[in-house]
Amino acid sequence: MTVRVGEAAQAPDFPSASHELLQNAQLRRNVRRATEVIRAKRNRVVAETPDWEELREAARQIKDHTLRHLDFYLEQFEENCSRAGGQVHWAQDADEANRIIVEILQERGHKEVIKVKTMTSDEIGLNAALEGEAITPYETDLADLIVQLGNDRPSHIVVPALHRNRNEIRQLFMEKMGLKELGDRPEDLTAAARAYLRDKFLRVEAAISGANFAVAETGSVCVVESEGNGRMCLSLPKLLITLVGIEKIIPHFTDLEVFLQLLPRSATGERMNPYNSIWTGFSASDGPQEFHVVLLDNGRTNVLADADAESAGRAAGTAAAVMSAGVTSAKDTLDCIRCGACLNVCPVYRQTGGHAYGSVYAGPIGAILTPQLQSMQHSQSLPYASSLCGACYEVCPVKINIPEILIHLRSKIVEQGAAPLSERWEMNAAAFTLARSNRLAVAQKFARVAQWPFERDGFLHNLPGPFRAWLQSRDLPALPKESFREWWAKTKRGPGK
Ligand code: SF4
Incomplete structure (x- = not known):
């Protein structure tokens, strides 16, 4: 089974990568400044939400319930999405997901595709798979576009180009877009990106998106974003393919009420995302005329199976019980709604930036998610990339007890005999x-x-x-x-x- 999680398999371990990145003063300044701004905004909007703790608890309970009955809700989603005209595909791993997407595009003769909000596609290395088949992907989210043009890697879950400052982006745009003049004000940069992307939106007839949530009860898919580029991707092309990790399922449409309050506040410090796109199948009179959903496992059911084995061990009082006593459960990792709040408060991430984690998932969530998706291979050092200060747990909108899971993963590394001999x-x-x-x-x-x-x-x-x-x-x-x-x-x- 191929589980890529970005480039973690080839990436240097965390201590080596972070040692190198700590020498880069400009990068550290960029990361520190950006995370401080987002943190301040997040703290402000959270403080004005009187039922914040109740919302967090509700989200945790919804996620917990969903993961316990994931098989039921996935099948319910498939049934309802298919009834509305969507075509649902199941992908066990990265290779299968890439193959499905490439085949859909090839069978319809598409040589170009626009993409938006799909970190999961970075997880499976989709862009490389597309380029390998002579299909050109264009990232349309501004930060993803900056990463793609710079031949770079994302360094933050919500703000993938957070390690770049305005001047660096200006230089990059001038070079890659062939511009002779360009200011470095935010409006100059967004105007340049708009002009560059507009042609793609109007010309390219196929799109790939990610999803923040997939609603089992209705078969709907939801994407939230701030720029409107997502809305263009979701509505202009003839063909839309949405790649969804299976943990993104939520049972009911009304559950969105909870998550759409928590996510924007935690992610960007906004009360509400400017663009909330929710669609169900396709409509003959509007939008894409063909809609596919690829449901991706890629190691997620292994995380659930491990958690079940640990629960059984606890019940039987085995040695594993001692190891995992008190652990919330490693499967809680799958509750993550990818808000990035834990990155912004993490004292380790704020020094090293995201590239040190060697995976598309950086920061505290990356330190627990990547090792589990990779069955602990190539990621022995990530559970140690934390001071265990607990700041990530305090801000997490779905109450994932990251420090406890980190300790649990460390004990697994020791159990597997993977700790250095010395x-x-x-x-x-x-x-x-x-x-x-x-x-x-x-x-x-x-x-x-x-x-x-x-x-x-x-x-x-x-x-x-x-x-x-x-x-x-x-x-x-x-x-x-x-x-x-x-x-x-x-x-x-x-x-x-
Ligand atoms: S672990 Fe929690 S705080 Fe971190 S990205 Fe996921 S939901 Fe957000």
Whole structure:
């Protein structure tokens, strides 16, 4: 089974990638500035919503219920969408989804396709698959267009070009659009993008979109966006293909009432998205005359199956129960509505930016989603890309307990024996030493002598081997001349007391 999740399979691990990106001061400034603006806007609109916590709880419960009955709701969606004239396809993995989409386009002779709001297509590497078959994809969302023209990778779930500043975008547009003059005001840049894209909207007859939600009860699909380019993609071409991860299903149309309040506030700090497009099948008198939905699994049912196995383990009181005790459930990862709020508050993401995560899904949600979609392969380092401060959990509109899932994934890495040999050796040695107080006392005496060449002003410096890297960002106090136990024995229980 092919599970691409962007380019994670080939990407360097998080420590190597982040080490390089931390040297890029301009990128760090761009990321910091952009996330600060979005955070401030989000905090303002959340503060004015009196039932925010109730909305979060409602969203969590809807998602939890849906995932428990996902098979039922997926079939209900297929039935209702088909009845309205849509054609539903099931894709088990990235290759199958790409093949389905390419075949639909080829059978109708399309050589170009416009795209909007489909991060899931980045997950499966759709653009490369299209280009491999001589079909040219054009991204029409402004940020996605910037990423595509720059031959770049997205660095944020909601604002994929967040790592670029206005001047960089201006240079890029001038070079790629062949412009001699261009200002760097937002209106100059959007005017250039509009002129570039207008021709595509009017000429290209096939479109591919993503979806924020798919409603089982009605067979409807919903896309929210801020620019209107999505509306053009969804309404002008003759053929529309919508790629949807199976976790995007919600049971009822009225559930949108909850999510359409939470998503824009969390994502961009808006009370409402300027464009909310909801369509059901097709209409002979308006819009695309052929509509396909590709329902993508690509590892998602494995996440659900793992969660079921863990629940069974807990019920049976197996060793896995100890490992996963207290864990909300890793399947909660699939509750994500891709708002990006957890990225904007994450102290790790705000330093490294999104490219360090090596996947289309960056930040805290990427650190838990990518390893699970990839069955822990190629992503051993991502669950450690967090300080576990809990800021992501506090802002998440569907209450995903990301820190708890990170700890759970870390324990799985250890269980699989994937931790580095040196780390396993260190942990075994620590377990042996800490198991008996007399062993600890001997170790302390030995360490007090061994630390002598490295001690200065009460702190240790220039430790050898892996300890050197550990000390690069931390202070390690030297061991005191006397341990607490020694002091206690002498002063409280010793002779004369
Ligand atoms: S995990 Fe929560 S905060 Fe992060 S993108 Fe998903 S829904 Fe938003």
